[in-house]
Amino acid sequence: MQEHPRTLFDKVWSSHVVTKLSGGVSLLAVDRHLLHDLEGGGSLTRIADRSLKVHNPELTFSVPDHAVSTAPDRRVDSTPNSSRLLCEMKERSDAAGITYFDLGSEGQGIVHVIGPELGLSQPGMTIVCGDSHTCTHGGLGALSFGIGATETMHVLATQTLRQVRPKTMRIALDGNIAPGVAAKDIILATIGEIGTGAGRGHAVEYAGSAIRAMSIDQRLTVCNLSIELGAKIGMIAPDDTAFSYLAGRPYAPKGEMFDRACTYWRTLPSDADACFDTEHVIDASKIAPQVTWGTSPQDVIAVDQRIPDPARESDPQRRQAMEAALSYMGLKPGDAIEGTPVNWVFVGSCTNGRLSDTREAARVAAGRKVAPNVRAWVVPGSEATQRAAEREGLDKILLSAGFEWRKAGCSMCAGINGDIVPPDQRSVSTTNRNFVGRQGPNARTHLASPAMASAAAIAGHIADPRKLG
């Protein structure tokens, strides 16, 4: 008998159902639980206070990223909160038998950068973490999503989660991506086209020739912004690109076990005739470098376009939101976005803090100088990324162009460690959220790719990196 065709999501989800509970809720087994410094230590303390045990410490990994200083000479106590958070997390992790990647070790970095980099994140796994950008790991074909603090405790105590099965959505991105266009541009344009709430209640699978041609770093960037599409899960079918990425990584399976895992991973991609609840098709060949103009990731245009006019918007709620966004951003409808002066540039984060992103920023900056009115930071996503970039000499290129080269962490994406954009200053940032106050009170954030950010640093205003060559 022919088996019912299934999607990648269906296969991974159903293989992790421990038992079905009433009301459409499943008890889902968790393969990897990642803890970071904001909630990690506190959650472990609350588990201990309730006299509960960590169910599977060997499947749990903890790393500091949000609250850590990114200063080149940083220490555990360099930011007001990091000392307390990091000490609690390290002590509690050690006591529970959980691997903790301390500052200064090659495993330290942004949790969504180190997971793939260390080979902890693998195809077909369920991966959860108390951070909404956990969807990133879907770039390797994992079913990964962000959870809250109470769910974090539930996973610590039971290695499972109670979850309602989401619907499925396929976004087919076909066509050859134009030269000078980044994965960030592809996903920003997608959000601009279908909207920031479009993926709500769905697990998204990104498919199509443009996705298949992407490197794993690029796929991780695409999946990272799934939550900005409203979807807490984003996935890409694992293929040879994923398998060769994982081979040899410290926590990836080895030898014969790798081959066995690979055989299993090859069964995971969606069957040819699998059905999705919702489908979108986007022509990736038409996408140009993108930049946001407003306070939602869906407020995005190509770098050569003009800022939209709320007066042309028919929906009154949307019109009001656009007016408020333009007022916050200090922009005028009808102006070209290119040429808008900027004060800050940030290259980093779980969206664009990987080695290939650093290379892109350095490529654009090579032999040039950061404009005098701009302060530009590159914050590598992990210690390993930093070391690899330094081996390639990328730090020297960036430093001699006038960029600051810092230590790994979330830094200016969330601003929790004190790395913020000052009030009313304008930043071009490779991060994921341009929300009101996200990079600091009254900070004005333009989301863009590493090449766009680097070009803005050099030009002193929003610029098209393709023109810089």
Add this chain to the structure above:
Amino acid sequence: MQKFAQISGTAAPMMKANIDTDVIIPAKRLVGHKREELAAFAFEAHRYRPDGSDNPDFVLNMPRYRGASVLITGENFGCGSSRESAVWAMAGFGFRCVVAPGFGDIFYNNAFQNGMLLIRLPKEQVERLAAELESGAAPSMTVDLQEQVITAPSGRQTRFEIDAERRQALLEGRDEIGMTLARDMDILAFQERDRVARPWIYETSPRNEPA
């Protein structure tokens, strides 16, 4: 977890789409504050003027809506960051129920973990409720989870749907960790089978310890 059966109280309309969790509670408040202290920072960027005084134009500062326990709001409320602090800040502020056309997926789960009822209604129905609050006498509302009915200031009733499991958990104020641990035999049996099928998942010592 606090039980939820029926509440009656002031309802406030905040009809804006895509209110994100950074707006509900800014990231800088996520460290150095206890859960019970977060209410002071709920909607901080809109709620206060630059000098720290209350912004009189912000809906939750209007005398009419002070002490609201129900929020009527726009599409995709609670999108963005997974921070459960957004729920704690709102609960500390006094909210027990939010009505919107849709919610951020992670926020949705987080709310129910804290005894907060989120109700999805079609956009037109949400807008009608908001309009009634703005025009009617006292903006008070009753939300009955047992009967799955909202009673507007005019007495008009609106029925809402909710997952049976979530409804029961709220009515009973369940402790889900305890309930799941009662099924630990199932979890252990799953893991035993899975260790045979996918042994690499459980082999987590690194090939080379990262330096």
